[in-house]
Amino acid sequence: MAKTVANLGEKRDIHLFDSFHGIPHLGPKDEPFAGIEHDGLDEQLVTTGVSACSREDVARNIARWGAAADNLIYHEGWFQDTVPPSDTGPIALLRLDGDLYESTRICLEYLYLKVTSGGFVIIDDYNLTGCRLATEDYREANAILAEMHTVPGGEGAVWWRKD
Numbered sequence: 092m093a094k095t096v097a098n099l100g101e102k103r104d105i106h107l108f109d110s111f112h113g114i115p116h117l118g119p120k121d122e123p124f125a126g127i128e129h130d131g132l133d134e135q136l137v138t139t140g141v142s143a144c145s146r147e148d149v150a151r152n153i154a155r156w157g158a159a160a161d162n163l164i165y166h167e168g169w170f171q172d173t174v175p176p177s178d179t180g181p182i183a184l185l186r187l188d189g190d191l192y193e194s195t196r197i198c199l200e201y202l203y204l205k206v207t208s209g210g211f212v213i214i215d216d217y218n219l220t221g222c223r224l225a226t227e228d229y230r231e232a233n234a235i236l237a238e239m240h241t242v243p244g245g246e247g248a249v250w251w252r253k254d
């Protein structure tokens with residue numbers, strides 16, 4: 092995304108929200124995946140260790156790809172803590188990749204309203220039960236009828252354009 096923005100010669104902020112410590116424990120609406128099981132710690136905001144990548148490593152990788160860092164804004168912590176008080180301004184492209192029901196729900200609840208009319212939403216993990224349910228629940232509760240499209244080769248990712 093950062094490289095695309097740079098290639099287009101545009102100045103846009105890119106907000107990156109992540110724990111940078113990995114995926115937290117499943118909630119009741121999630122099903123086991125990637126070795127994460129229901130383990131009695133349901134919904135605890137404690138890392139499972141899966142997908143852990145430190146902020147420093149992420150920044151290093153981005154630099155290695157040659158993307159500029161000056162328009163990247165990091166929000167480190169659990170979405171439940173960082174997303175509600177965040178002040179991103181209008182969002183042209185909202186890409187959610189949090190895998191779980193609660194992780195997807197909280198982002199949709201607080202960030203979808205900021206997506207501009209004509210803006211795009213990408214849900215990476217629509218193939219995962221919790222993520223799919225959270226997306227369906229939000230779309231239904233907010234009467235979102237925009238057609239959902241699959242991403243070719245996107246391993247279950249979907250996208251739609253906000254009316």
Ligand SMILES: C[S@@+](CC[C@H](N)C(=O)[O-])C[C@H]1O[C@@H](n2cnc3c(N)ncnc32)[C@H](O)[C@@H]1O
Pocket residue numbers: 108109110111112113114115142143144168169170171188189190191193194
């Ligand atoms: C499958 S990884 C994707 C990471 C990154 N988007 C990528 O493509 O490499 C899922 C990410 O969601 C983050 N995540 C999931 N639930 C979260 C939550 N409630 N708060 C903060 N981060 C969360 C994890 O830390 C993990 O980095």
